[in-house]
Amino acid sequence: MATTAEVALTESALYPMSPVLHRIQGVKQETDDTFTLELSPTHSNGEAAFAPGQFNMLYVFGVGEVPISISSDPAKAPAIQHTTRVVGTVTKAMRRLKRGDMLAIRGPFGTQWPVAEAEGKDVVIAAGGIGLAPLRPALYSLMRRREKYRKIVLLYGTRTPEDILYRKELEQWRGKFDLEIQVTVDRAASSWRGNVGVVTTMIPRAPFDPTNTLVMVCGPEVMMRFTAQEVLKRGVPANRVYLSMERNMKCGIGLCGHCQYRGYFVCKDGPVMRFDEIGSLLNTAEV
Numbered sequence: 001m002a003t004t005a006e007v008a009l010t011e012s013a014l015y016p017m018s019p020v021l022h023r024i025q026g027v028k029q030e031t032d033d034t035f036t037l038e039l040s041p042t043h044s045n046g047e048a049a050f051a052p053g054q055f056n057m058l059y060v061f062g063v064g065e066v067p068i069s070i071s072s073d074p075a076k077a078p079a080i081q082h083t084t085r086v087v088g089t090v091t092k093a094m095r096r097l098k099r100g101d102m103l104a105i106r107g108p109f110g111t112q113w114p115v116a117e118a119e120g121k122d123v124v125i126a127a128g129g130i131g132l133a134p135l136r137p138a139l140y141s142l143m144r145r146r147e148k149y150r151k152i153v154l155l156y157g158t159r160t161p162e163d164i165l166y167r168k169e170l171e172q173w174r175g176k177f178d179l180e181i182q183v184t185v186d187r188a189a190s191s192w193r194g195n196v197g198v199v200t201t202m203i204p205r206a207p208f209d210p211t212n213t214l215v216m217v218c219g220p221e222v223m224m225r226f227t228a229q230e231v232l233k234r235g236v237p238a239n240r241v242y243l244s245m246e247r248n249m250k251c252g253i254g255l256c257g258h259c260q261y262r263g264y265f266v267c268k269d270g271p272v273m274r275f276d277e278i279g280s281l282l283n284t285a286e287v
C-alpha cells in the first residue's frame with residue numbers, strides 16, 4: 001500500500017497544474033516587511049505531504065502566482081505555513097489577505113534538503129535574512145530526530161536585529177535541544193549584545209568537524225557563494241554543500257523554461273542543489 005507521502009507525490013505529479021483551494025487560518029507579522037500565512041486545504045484527505053526545502057506556487061486571485069517555499073513543520077501537513085517578504089505586486093496583495101480568505105496552491109514542487117544524508121554527521125545550517133524560511137522545515141526534521149545527528153549549528157545573519165525571523169522559536173530551540181545558534185547582524189544600535197558582521201565571519205570559529213559535516217545554505221546568492229567558499233576553506237567537500245536557488249518561475253514543473261539556469265531547470269532540478277554541480281554558475285544572470 002502507498003504511504004501518505006507516495007500518494008501525495010502521485011497526486012501532485014498527476015495534476016501539477018491544478019491548484020488546490022486553501023483557507024488562511026492565521027496571519028503573523030514576523031518583521032516589518034515579512035509575514036507568515038498559516039493555511040489549510042479546504043478539502044483534505046491528509047495527503048498533502050511535503051519535504052523540507054520544497055516550494056508551492058501561491059495564486060492570489062486576480063493578481064498572480066508566485067513560488068514561495070514552505071516554512072512549516074512537515075509533520076504538521078496538510079496544515080502549512082509560508083513566510084513571505086513583501087517585494088512587489090503579488091506579495092503586496094498577499095500581505096493584504098486576512099484570516100478566512102482563500103489562496104490557490106499548486107505543489108509541492110522541487111528538490112529537498114538532504115536531511116537523511118546528514119545522519120551521523122555534523123550539520124551546519126547557514127541562513128541569510130528570509131533564507132531561514134526554506135530551512136525551517138529542515139530544522140524541524142533534524143530536531144525531531146535529534147539523536148541521529150552529531151552537532152547541529154545554525155549560523156543566521158540579518159540586516160538588523162529587527163529582521164530576525166522566528167525569534168521566540170529560536171530561543172525555545174536553544175533551550176530545549178542540543179543546538180548551537182549563532183546570530184549576526186549587519187548593523188545594530190549599541191544595545192545589541194550579539195555579533196555584528198556577515199554570516200561568513202562566523203564560519204572559521206564555528207564548532208563542526210569539516211571531515212564529517214553537511215552544510216545547507218539559503219540566502220542571497222552573494223551570501224551563498226561566500227558561505228560556500230568559507231566552508232570549503234575549512235575543508236568541507238563541495239559535494240556536501242547544498243544551496244537553495246531562486247529563479248523566475250511560471251509553471252513550476254519543468255515545462256516553460258522560465259527558470260532555466262544553464263543546463264538546469266531550477267523548479268525541477270532545484271531549488272536545493274549541490275555546490276559542486278552549480279557553484280560555478282552562481283550569480284549568473286538568467287537566460
Ligand SMILES: Cc1cc2nc3c(=O)[nH]c(=O)nc-3n(C[C@H](O)[C@H](O)[C@H](O)COP(=O)(O)OP(=O)(O)OC[C@H]3O[C@@H](n4cnc5c(N)ncnc54)[C@H](O)[C@@H]3O)c2cc1C
Binds near residue numbers: 055088134
Ligand atoms: C523556489 C523559490 C522559493 C522562494 N521562496 C520564497 C520564500 O519562502 N519567501 C519569499 O519571500 N520569497 C520567496 N521566493 C521569492 C518570491 O517568489 C518572489 O519574491 C516573488 O515572486 C516576488 O513576486 P512579486 O509579484 O511580489 O514581485 P514582482 O512584482 O515580481 O517584483 C517586484 C520587484 O522585486 C524584485 N524581486 C522579485 N523577487 C525578489 C526577491 N526574491 N528578492 C528581492 N527582490 C525581488 C523584482 O526584481 C522587482 O524589481 C522564492 C522564489 C523561488 C524561485
Ligand code: FES
Binds near residue numbers: 252254255258260266
Ligand atoms: S518554471 Fe517552468 S520550467 Fe521551471
